[in-house]
Amino acid sequence: MKKQKNKVWGERVGKSTSALLQQVNASIDVDKRMYKEDIEASIVHCQMLSKQKIITSPVAKKIIYGLKKIKSEIDKNKFQFKKEHEDIHLNIEKRLFDIIGDNAGYLHAARSRNDQVVTDFKIWVRNSVKIIDGNLTGLIKSFLKKAEMHMDVIMPGFTHFKNAQPVLFSHYLLAYVEMFKRDKIRIKNFLSTIDESPLGSAALAGTSIKIDRKYTATKLGFKKPTENSIDSVSDRDFAAEFLFICSLCSVHLSRLSEEIILWNSDVINFIKIKDSLLTGSSIMPQKKNPDSAELIRGKTGKIFGQLFNLLTTLKGLPLAYFKDLQEDKESVFSTFDNLNLNLQLAKELIDGITPNKEKMFEAASMGFTTATDFADYLVKKGLPFREAHKKSAKLVNYAEKNNLNLEDVDLDVIKKIDKSIDQSVLKVFDITHSVNQKKSYGGTSSANVMKTIKKYKKLFK
Numbered sequence: 292m293k294k295q296k297n298k299v300w301g302e303r304v305g306k307s308t309s310a311l312l313q314q315v316n317a318s319i320d321v322d323k324r325m326y327k328e329d330i331e332a333s334i335v336h337c338q339m340l341s342k343q344k345i346i347t348s349p350v351a352k353k354i355i356y357g358l359k360k361i362k363s364e365i366d367k368n369k370f371q372f373k374k375e376h377e378d379i380h381l382n383i384e385k386r387l388f389d390i391i392g393d394n395a396g397y398l399h400a401a402r403s404r405n406d407q408v409v410t411d412f413k414i415w416v417r418n419s420v421k422i423i424d425g426n427l428t429g430l431i432k433s434f435l436k437k438a439e440m441h442m443d444v445i446m447p448g449f450t451h452f453k454n455a456q457p458v459l460f461s462h463y464l465l466a467y468v469e470m471f472k473r474d475k476i477r478i479k480n481f482l483s484t485i486d487e488s489p490l491g492s493a494a495l496a497g498t499s500i501k502i503d504r505k506y507t508a509t510k511l512g513f514k515k516p517t518e519n520s521i522d523s524v525s526d527r528d529f530a531a532e533f534l535f536i537c538s539l540c541s542v543h544l545s546r547l548s549e550e551i552i553l554w555n556s557d558v559i560n561f562i563k564i565k566d567s568l569l570t571g572s573s574i575m576p577q578k579k580n581p582d583s584a585e586l587i588r589g590k591t592g593k594i595f596g597q598l599f600n601l602l603t604t605l606k607g608l609p610l611a612y613f614k615d616l617q618e619d620k621e622s623v624f625s626t627f628d629n630l631n632l633n634l635q636l637a638k639e640l641i642d643g644i645t646p647n648k649e650k651m652f653e654a655a656s657m658g659f660t661t662a663t664d665f666a667d668y669l670v671k672k673g674l675p676f677r678e679a680h681k682k683s684a685k686l687v688n689y690a691e692k693n694n695l696n697l698e699d700v701d702l703d704v705i706k707k708i709d710k711s712i713d714q715s716v717l718k719v720f721d722i723t724h725s726v727n728q729k730k731s732y733g734g735t736s737s738a739n740v741m742k743t744i745k746k747y748k749k750l751f752k
């Protein structure tokens with residue numbers, strides 16, 4: 292029987308691998324993206340083996356020399372990745388043998404690809420989530436800038452997509468800032484949850500070789516080593532959580548996109564979008580379409596899909612390592628790519644929109660949006676709110692019947708609604724006044740909004 296000399300496990304597995312299995316098994320096309328993390332972790336592992344006198348210092352030096360050379364080869368696109376060597380770990384190991392000879396064989400003491408892959412992947416996710424965090428800050432800054440530029444713009448706030456109450460456009464934008472701020476907090480918490488190094492868990496049981504896991508954990512930037520070797524090699528919670536964080540952030544982006552698409556419609560016409568963020572139609576000469584926002588919304592589906600992809604892979608999977616887990620990286624990598632593009636494009640979109648101030652103000656005056664202000668006026672005069680609500684509804688009914696806005700109803704008519712009403716009621720129907728009276732904490736008054744912008748400009752530098 293022909294031995295598979297070329298395989299690290301070729302001594303044991305007799306027949307050469309079926310071409311089909313080789314194709315399905317090879318993950319190199321995907322996991323080569325972790326070459327930096329793999330080499331970083333291997334160098335630290337090697338330094339630890341040398342410190343613990345498990346390997347000699349000259350051997351360690353050779354190994355580290357070889358690993359650095361491999362990194363520079365890959366950096367320069369001079370490395371030949373081979374499917375027959377399955378994954379990034381074995382591709383690098385094989386090349387290490389080419390460069391330094393049999394001394395390369397000392398590196399794999401006290402580790403397995405099982406702890407190797409999860410260590411690499413955790414480091415990759417940790418670095419990547421920080422890039423997402425940076426892009427979130429960039430987007431938030433654009434919101435703050437836009438809000439500050441258009442402090443005087445008033446628009447209708449909606450519930451059920453019916454005009455509800457007038458709000459500042461800037462306040463509306465800051466609502467999105469809150470969502471992205473929460474995404475950043477989620478990332479911060481995530482970074483502290485995943486702060487444990489799995490390296491040294493080996494295949495699943497740990498090792499009898501006297502390694503120093505605290506040393507490798509610290510050197511790789513983790514707070515401490517993981518507690519249980521079995522969990523360490525089977526845990527992909529961090530990948531699922533990463534995908535959830537990305538999914539929720541995508542929910543926020545897709546809600547924003549939807550608003551932009553609606554606002555940009557000819558029917559609503561609340562904003563203008565810069566031409567560079569629009570596309571045309573191949574048949575309708577007049578068209579300018581907000582594809583940028585539509586694509587952000589569209590890619591959200593893909594991102595959710597990857598979360599469910601991984602959750603389904605993990606569901607019911609016994610301990611510890613199974614090859615199923617190899618499928619985790621594609622989900623995470625593609626989600627990272629899509630979300631990053633989406634975040635950057637969303638930033639361009641926010642930079643590229645101009646509110647149509649007149650149109651927004653006009654819309655804010657439609658639909659009796661100060662009816663609650665009138666009810667509140669009556670409450671301040673001593674009426675129970677439920678009664679005030681009824682009286683205000685009566686005024687709305689009158690205005691609607693007579694085809695008037697609330698501010699156009701005759702003072703004498705209004706006065707008849709309740710004896711407490713005097714001349715001062717008239718300002719209640721003024722949209723700008725309405726907005727600026729909303730001084731409760733977190734309300735839409737310009738004083739509040741300006742304070743928040745100032746605070747957040749310091750927070751998101």
Ligand code: ARG
Pocket residue numbers: 318322378379404405408612614616617618
């Ligand atoms: N390429 C593998 C993965 O991504 C590495 C771990 C392989 N371990 C094993 N026991 N075959 O999961």
